[in-house]
Amino acid sequence: MSGHHISSAKFLWGVAIALFILTFITVAVTWIHIPSPWNVVVAIAIAVVKALIVSAFFMNLYWDSKFNVLLFVMSVAFFLLMIGITLLDTLYRTDPIPSF
Amino acid sequence: MATNDSTTNVKRLQVRRYKPEENPETHYLNQEKGLWAWLTTVDHKKIGLMYLGSIAFFFFIGGVLALLLRTELLTPARSFMDADVYNQVFTLHGAIMIFFFLIPAGPAVLGNFILPLQLGAKDVAFPRLNLASFYIYVIGALFTLFAIVTGGVDTGWTFYTPYSATTGGNVMAMTLGIFILGFSSILTGLNFIVTIHKMRAPGITWNKLPLNMWGLYATSIIQILATPVLAITLLLLTMERALGIGIFDPALGGDPVLYQHFFWFYSHPAVYIMIVPGFGIISEVISTFSRKIIFGYWAIALSSLAIAFIGFLVWGHHMFTAGQSSLANMVFSFLTFLVGIPTGIKIFNWLATMYRGSIDMKTPMVYAMVFLFLFTIGGFTGIMLGALSVDIHLHDTYYVVAHFHYVMMGGMVMAFLAGLHYWWPKMFGKMYSEFWAKVSLALLFVGFNMTFLPQFVMGSQGMPRRYFNYIDQFQSFHQFSTIGAYIMGVAFLLMAGYMLHSLLRGKPASSNPWGSRALEWQTASPPDLHNFHHTPVVINGPYDYHKPMSEFQLGIATSHNGHHAGEAVDVSKTEKEQA
Amino acid sequence: MSQTSSTEEKLDHLKHYFVDSDQQFEASKMGMWVFLVTEILFFGGLFVAYIVYRSWYPELYLLASEELDTFWGAVNTAVLIGSSLTVAMAIRSAQLNQIKGLIINLWITIGLACTFMVIKYFEYSEKFAKGILPGSAYSYDGVEHEKANIFFSIYYMMTGLHGIHVLIGIGLMIWLVFKAKKKVFHSGYYTPVEITGLYWHLVDVIWIFLFPLLYLID
Ligand code: HEM
Numbered sequence: 001m002s003g004h005h006i007s008s009a010k011f012l013w014g015v016a017i018a019l020f021i022l023t024f025i026t027v028a029v030t031w032i033h034i035p036s037p038w039n040v041v042v043a044i045a046i047a048v049v050k051a052l053i054v055s056a057f058f059m060n061l062y063w064d065s066k067f068n069v070l071l072f073v074m075s076v077a078f079f080l081l082m083i084g085i086t087l088l089d090t091l092y093r094t095d096p097i098p099s100f
Numbered sequence: 101m102a103t104n105d106s107t108t109n110v111k112r113l114q115v116r117r118y119k120p121e122e123n124p125e126t127h128y129l130n131q132e133k134g135l136w137a138w139l140t141t142v143d144h145k146k147i148g149l150m151y152l153g154s155i156a157f158f159f160f161i162g163g164v165l166a167l168l169l170r171t172e173l174l175t176p177a178r179s180f181m182d183a184d185v186y187n188q189v190f191t192l193h194g195a196i197m198i199f200f201f202l203i204p205a206g207p208a209v210l211g212n213f214i215l216p217l218q219l220g221a222k223d224v225a226f227p228r229l230n231l232a233s234f235y236i237y238v239i240g241a242l243f244t245l246f247a248i249v250t251g252g253v254d255t256g257w258t259f260y261t262p263y264s265a266t267t268g269g270n271v272m273a274m275t276l277g278i279f280i281l282g283f284s285s286i287l288t289g290l291n292f293i294v295t296i297h298k299m300r301a302p303g304i305t306w307n308k309l310p311l312n313m314w315g316l317y318a319t320s321i322i323q324i325l326a327t328p329v330l331a332i333t334l335l336l337l338t339m340e341r342a343l344g345i346g347i348f349d350p351a352l353g354g355d356p357v358l359y360q361h362f363f364w365f366y367s368h369p370a371v372y373i374m375i376v377p378g379f380g381i382i383s384e385v386i387s388t389f390s391r392k393i394i395f396g397y398w399a400i401a402l403s404s405l406a407i408a409f410i411g412f413l414v415w416g417h418h419m420f421t422a423g424q425s426s427l428a429n430m431v432f433s434f435l436t437f438l439v440g441i442p443t444g445i446k447i448f449n450w451l452a453t454m455y456r457g458s459i460d461m462k463t464p465m466v467y468a469m470v471f472l473f474l475f476t477i478g479g480f481t482g483i484m485l486g487a488l489s490v491d492i493h494l495h496d497t498y499y500v501v502a503h504f505h506y507v508m509m510g511g512m513v514m515a516f517l518a519g520l521h522y523w524w525p526k527m528f529g530k531m532y533s534e535f536w537a538k539v540s541l542a543l544l545f546v547g548f549n550m551t552f553l554p555q556f557v558m559g560s561q562g563m564p565r566r567y568f569n570y571i572d573q574f575q576s577f578h579q580f581s582t583i584g585a586y587i588m589g590v591a592f593l594l595m596a597g598y599m600l601h602s603l604l605r606g607k608p609a610s611s612n613p614w615g616s617r618a619l620e621w622q623t624a625s626p627p628d629l630h631n632f633h634h635t636p637v638v639i640n641g642p643y644d645y646h647k648p649m650s651e652f653q654l655g656i657a658t659s660h661n662g663h664h665a666g667e668a669v670d671v672s673k674t675e676k677e678q679a
Numbered sequence: 680m681s682q683t684s685s686t687e688e689k690l691d692h693l694k695h696y697f698v699d700s701d702q703q704f705e706a707s708k709m710g711m712w713v714f715l716v717t718e719i720l721f722f723g724g725l726f727v728a729y730i731v732y733r734s735w736y737p738e739l740y741l742l743a744s745e746e747l748d749t750f751w752g753a754v755n756t757a758v759l760i761g762s763s764l765t766v767a768m769a770i771r772s773a774q775l776n777q778i779k780g781l782i783i784n785l786w787i788t789i790g791l792a793c794t795f796m797v798i799k800y801f802e803y804s805e806k807f808a809k810g811i812l813p814g815s816a817y818s819y820d821g822v823e824h825e826k827a828n829i830f831f832s833i834y835y836m837m838t839g840l841h842g843i844h845v846l847i848g849i850g851l852m853i854w855l856v857f858k859a860k861k862k863v864f865h866s867g868y869y870t871p872v873e874i875t876g877l878y879w880h881l882v883d884v885i886w887i888f889l890f891p892l893l894y895l896i897d
């Protein structure tokens with residue numbers, strides 16, 4: 001059973017430092033003004049990497065049972081589904097907000 | 101001695117047969133005494149019964165409201181209610197029936213009672229959360245009652261903005277009540293998922309899981325994925341009223357159609373929260389009373405999951421006329437048709453199970469057949485509504501009203517009643533009168549069709565829903581419908597009568613009156629507080645009617661119930677799935 | 680109730696309906712993960728509102744996020760990441776039977792969480808003073824866009840709900856400290872610490888997305 005993974009203190013510090021660095025990078029890239037939409041892409045990409053690091057190594061998903069990983073993936077997938085399908089409407093309306 | 105065969109990962113257990121005790125002196129209903137013991141119980145069976153009492157109460161209220169609505173509709177003009185009152189009454193009827201009755205009916209009532217029994221577990225994984233979920237339900241209910249006495253709500257159960265953001269009455273108390281209720285539903289789903297994963301008795305592998313468990317499993321997944329979105333929707337709506345945040349209110353620059361996306365992202369899956377537990381019940385009942393192994397076990401099990409999944413892709417079919425983009429309309433219309441496939445698979449597998457079975461027309465079985473008939477009509481009309489061009493005509497007419505009553509009442513209520521009659525002997529250790537049950541069922545069937553069949557006709561002729569008056573042309577339809585509703589009212593009163601009689605004077609039930617092979621029948625009726633005195637061990641599928649009953653009553657032979665690893669376990673024919 | 684076991688293991692925590700400690704631990708952890716799923720979808724709704732409006736009015740987001748102070752947002756991000764580290768250390772201490780370390784790490788986490796809330800408090804009050812209030816009370820005219828109120832409604836809903844989660848986390852951790860002082864936790868039983876940790880990390884993950892989405896629009 002993989003439920004009781006114990007990380008070393010050094011490892012946990014390493015993870016946190018990686019996260020600090022990524023935080024710094026995500027702020028720093030706004031100084032160089034990447035043209036839209038790439039600025040959004042970069043910001044989200046960094047956030048996703050950070051979230052993956054937290055979930056894998058702080059939340060121990062890396063060592064956890066597959067079902068718990070599946071739960072996490074599923075929640076994100078259903079969120080994407082919700083936004084994806086909603087955008088099919090909101091992006092393709094003739095009138096963004098129908099007037100009443 | 102301890103043989104943990106590491107090469108095959110099979111743990112050998114010594115088993116013996118445990119015949120269920122008949123008519124036990126002590127059982128879960130009398131092991132703890134007093135009102136306080138009931139109110140603080142963490143026993144899943146008692147919590148199930150407390151839920152049963154609560155939803156029966158709400159069903160009664162909702163039913164009375166429905167009869168008031170139908171009475172008002174006897175005449176084309178005002179009969180005895182004003183338009184405003186009528187609006188409040190149908191809102192309450194809808195909200196109560198959906199949120200307080202039908203959503204808990206499957207998981208929280210029958211699921212709570214049966215799930216640990218069918219898994220051979222002593223309780224759900226988190227009994228205290230289970231009790232908490234009941235009280236959260238009660239608090240949600242109190243909020244709603246508060247909303248009713250302080251001004252009422254006239255938005256319809258869908259709370260569409262902008263109307264819900266501006267109308268009078270106490271919409272906030274109502275939406276907060278339903279917000280709170282959502283947590284109760286989430287906790288039940290959470291508990292069930294973990295229980296099914298972690299608490300199965302030795303030998304219950306995924307392919308020996310009763311189909312009722314698969315149904316509840318799929319339901320729980322919908323509950324945890326969809327209900328949080330309802331929570332945020334209602335919270336935003338509450339904030340809309342409290343602070344005017346404007347996200348959904350066009351007067352403040354917001355988009356009301358976005359509200360509908362949010363709402364239906366929950367509420368279409370929610371119709372499957374209501375119906376999928378019914379699929380589980382029907383599978384159990386049909387197999388038991390056909391005395392036959394279920395046809396297409398995996399087809400039924402996986403189609404429940406498929407329905408749960410596809411159910412998340414179709415919400416926009418409620419918004420065809422709401423002003424969403426035509427691209428979204430087409431996609432949603434197409435996806436809606438897909439739901440029909442897994443649903444059809446189920447119907448055919450149930451029919452195939454009955455084919456050449458030795459069918460025993462006991463009350464639960466008749467209910468199951470009524471379900472098959474009515475639900476199929478409801479499903480087909482749903483597909484018709486999913487067709488874009490047809491729905492433009494039929495949207496917001498009585499056709500839609502008839503559709504969802506065929507699925508919700510003709511489908512889930514019938515399935516619920518099938519389950520209630522099926523497990524009644526297990527719950528209370530008493531039989532009910534087969535004769536009166538069938539009389540009531542016949543009345544219900546006739547009354548139901550009289551009420552809702554004319555509504556299809558009216559709807560397709562253009563009778564809009566949610567009006568307290570109508571043009572003369574529809575009067576005979578409406579009157580017919582109202583008479584049907586009264587007949588249903590009588591049927592339910594009759595049901596309350598014979599059930600009460602059964603509780604007080606009913607003949608004692610044996611542990612397994614239907615001769616089922618499923619695990620919940622292999623313990624006493626009513627069961628012990630801890631469900632089984634032993635740890636059950638399962639070696640056959642739950643529908644293996646060709647195998648002798650003795651093989652379904654096995655349990656671990658050692659006295660300490662196999663608790664704690666490292667105990668001496670001896671050789672036997674049983675294999676335990678590796679944890 | 681559970682039988683006395685022949686080994687030296689402490690089993691006071693074991694509920695009678697579980698077969699063993701591992702089953703109980705795994706069940707609780709899975710339960711927490713299921714709960715986190717609901718949290719993700721709960722916040723997911725707000726992110727949907729955010730994305731839909733951003734796709735309609737990109738220029739609104741550009742203008743309005745000027746009002747948010749990137750510096751303090753970044754500080755708060757660092758504070759939360761630090762607190763994630765200390766919770767992880769707290770769990771580690773519990774796993775190693777170091778109850779003192781557990782309590783210290785929990786206190787540091789609580790301290791960092793409070794820091795986060797204090798910074799949030801100053802951010803909010805600075806905005807309130809300017810008239811950037813949630814909902815129809817919005818009265819600021821520094822953002823040249825007719826839907827500015829909507830951006831800030833979304834901002835307040837997202838950060839407000841996140842803040843409530845932080846407060847709940849603080850409450851949970853204070854409760855853990857009390858339990859730890861009563862010597863409830865040890866290497867064989869630290870489930871509440873583990874699952875509170877999971878919750879806390881999720882609160883961090885949500886902020887990891889809120890920060891670039893709200894503060895870093897340039
Ligand atoms: C084969 C499966 C189904 C399909 C294709 C389907 C399709 C539809 C469609 C297209 C509508 C929208 C009609 C309109 O407003 O114009 C609708 C309404 C509705 N359906 Fe179904 N449905 C199905 C099954 C169910 C089930 C199983 C339930 C409940 C247990 C259900 C409950 C409802 C309700 C409550 C409404 C009306 C909501 C309202 O506007 O108040 N449906 N259905």
Ligand SMILES: [Cu+2]
Pocket residue numbers: 367368371414415417418
């Ligand atoms: Cu639907």
